Every structure is written in structure tokens, then in C-alpha cells.
Amino acid sequence: MSESQMPDYRTLLIRSGVTLLTEQDLADLTPGLRAIDGKIEALRKLAARDVGTFPDPLDEAVRSDG
């Protein structure tokens, strides 16, 4: 992920109710936040790849409409 594609973590954290956030805090947090983003991405790909064994409940529900 390039610098320009990185989420604006500061804004997102403040919108989520985080207080007392310094520049150093943000610098130290960023690797952890990126790692979490990577884990989320990996799980989304896993779920998308395994449609057969990981059914979408909404899709399952409307399938019965015929």
C-alpha cells in the first residue's frame, strides 16, 4: 500500500472516540493498524474464495424464493 493509499488513521481514530492522541502515538500505532488491516483483508479473501463452504446467509435465504 502506497503512502497516498493509506487510510487517514488519525481522523478515523478521533471519529471513533479516541482521545489524547499524539503524533508519536500515531507513529507507534500505525504498524499495528496496518497489520490489523492486513488480517481483515486476508479474512475477507478467505470468505470470498470459499463460497461453497462459507455460505452467505442472505444469499441462502433468497434462494428459496425460487
Added chain:
Amino acid sequence: MAEFDTIAAAAAALEAGRISAVELVQDRLDLCQRVEPKLHSFITLDRQGALKAAAEADAARAGGRATPLTGIPVGVKDVIDVAGLPATGHSRLYADRTAQKDAFAVARLRAAGAVFMGKLATNEFAIGLHDPDTALAPQPRNPWNLAHSTGGSSSGAGTSVAAGQVLGALGTDTGGSIRVPAAFNGIAGLKPSRGLVSRTGTMPLSETMDSLGPMARTVQDLALLLDGIVGADPAETAQMVTPTGSFDVASRDCPKGLRYLRLRRYDHLLPEGQIAALDTAEAALVASGAEAVEVDLPDLDATDAVGTLMATCESWHYHRERLAQQPEKYGRDARLKLMIGALISGDDYLLASRLRQRFIAEFSALFAKVDLILTHPVLGAAPPAPDRPKVSFATWAHAGFNMQINVIGVPGLVLRTGMDGDLPVGAQLWGGHGRDALLLAVGRAMERHLADRGDLPDWPQFGD
């Protein structure tokens, strides 16, 4: 009193009248007097309360009301409530808090006659690294080598048991917090099956990953403690496993022909001493009658990711309002780790939750083909402990070696299997859900084999 250095040995001596509970507890208090200035195992040491409880234990025994835990000195991690004692979570938020009632497991131990020596050191809220700017107590030190880490977050439980200040302890484990300090301090620790031990009266970190479990010098002692703390608790939110019979009795004999899988996937990351400890553990498993099998494992990285996302989100949920109102009361490492949960959406939490059910099913199928998984508890022996640890969230977020069993809810047992220089190294066994007694039986058989071979080192000694 080195001959009474385990719960089983002390219980036998108490029952035979070779020692009284008051004498045993006074001996441990004297040891605490000598070693606490070095080890800092306790946040609160309750000398008067311990001696009073010991006298009551002696009276109970004289009245014919003794259990194997009557008069046994134990410690409790300071995220678990003991009525009348401070209960801080090692946080400035709760520096003045005193527990009004016992946690469910503590009440069970109290009813069994155990003697509470005090509240043991923990990482802040079981998550933050030691922060000298906000800490309520000094950082505990490894009794095998004071310059090295104790591991966490059940740090004081690890040090106090290894040093002999207590004979058993209660810890908590959300992603390795019983098993890592057990390994670093060379003791045994059990993260029980989800639902086996009530967490009522414990400061939560993660609703769906937290476990409460025993830590002790031997696997048999774990079984004795487990007998003392299990029980159905209507207030527990996890579906309770109904215990049947005594874990001590059920784990005395190890069945032959068990199938084990040695997890070698992370061997390239392990130092030689850790590999040697696993080799020793495997030899003990084989000597106990187990047979190696090869089976494919579910996706360990994805299982770890599920646990990290869910635990991080859940811990943020518990702390969100407190962090917003009093952020200065938190240590920096705890504050920043908790903040990460702010950016995990409900959508992603649900995705992780659904994948978790899939992994539980996949591991359940795996444990139909294999009885045990042998793996490392942590990457080798305890590293040096800096006075001011650096935050390192990239490393934290990729930790990924212990969280899996919290995700799938199975038991994990750590026991010491050797030394790397002057520091202990251990091995970890996973078993199927509800097979805690089997895991303990295997661990006891392995310990017998290692003791017969002289592979287990003497405990750390502290002169007068």
C-alpha cells in the same frame, strides 16, 4: 521446607501431621520477606489474612473437614477478585478498589480451604506492557535470572510459583497469558476448555477469548487446583462444560496408543534450545505410549487473525468510555493497544465470528483424527527484560502462536521440559474440547518420564 515444594507433597505432609498450615504459610511468608524485594511477584501481600486463614485451615483439618487444598498457600492474579483484598487490574483507574466478594473460582478455592497469600502482579488489565510512569508496583523479575522477562500477563503467578512463594496460582489467558509466563518461569499452566472454569468476578479483556486457569509447579498440582475451581456457574456467559469426577483421579493413568501431531511449521523461527525442549517432550510422549501421526491442519494464520480481530474489538468495547474519559490513567502501551480496536468495524467483527465457527468445526474434525498437538508455547526462553519496554505493535499484531486455542476453545497445557542455559524452556500440548483430563494425564506421564531421566532441573533457590 523444600520437601513441601508442590501442592501434592504439602497436602500429604499436612494430612500426615508432619507440618501445620500455619507453619507452611509462615515459611512461605518468610521466603516472601527475602525475595519480594528482588522478584516483585505481588501487588498485594496479605500476611495477616494468610496466617488467619492458615489457622482456620488447621482447625478444619482437626475437625475432619480437609480437602487436598486445605492449608495450601495460593496466589491470585490481580484481575481476579478476592473479597476484602485490593483488586486493581494493575491500573491507576482502580488503584483504590477493594473487592467486595470472591470471584466464583476463588470462592470455590476458599471453600476447599486454600490460603490466599495475596494478589499477584499482572500486566495492566492483562494487556499493557509494564509502564514505569503509570505502574502501581515494580515490574516482576524472572526467578531463574533476574535480568530476564517473566512473560505475561499472569506474570506474578509465574514468578511466585517458580520461586516457591506460593504453591499454586490462578491466572487468566486471552491469547497465551497463562502459557507464556508458565513457559518463561519453568512451571506448568493450563488454559482450560472454554466453559470449564467460570470467569465470574474477573476483570474482562475479551468476552469470547478469556479463560481462567491454574498455574503450579507440576501437572498433578494443576489437576488438584482444577478440582478446586471447576463448577457450574449460572452467571457465566460461556456455555458451561459439566465436569464429571476428579481431574486428579482421571489424570493418574495415561492411556496408551494416543495419536499426536508435532507442529513443525514454526521450527524455522525457534532457537535451538526450544527445538531441543520439543524433542525432549516428544521423546517423553513416545515413552508414554503415544504415536506420531501426520494430518493437515486448518489455516493457523487465519485462525489467529480471527482471534486477534475479535479480542481487540472486544477489549476496546470494555474500555472505550473509560479511555475517552480518563486516558491519562492508562499506561501508554495499554492505551495504544486498546485504541486499535476502535477501527474494527461491526461488519469485520461478524466476519471473524462466522469464520470462527468454521474453524471450531474444522479443528473438531481434526481432533477426531489426532488426540494431541505438540507445539512450542513461545519462541524460546525468556528474553532480557528492559526497564522501559518499547511498544511494538507490528510484532504484537503478528504474534500468532497461542491465540488459536482461545479461538477454538480447546485446552492448552504448558509444562517445562528442559533448560536453555540458565533459563527454562517448555512445550505445549493442545487437546480436543472437553479433554482436559486427558491432557493432564499425558502431561503427568511426561513429567514422570522426565523426572526419572533427571531432565527436570532443581527449582531456583534463594539464600537467607
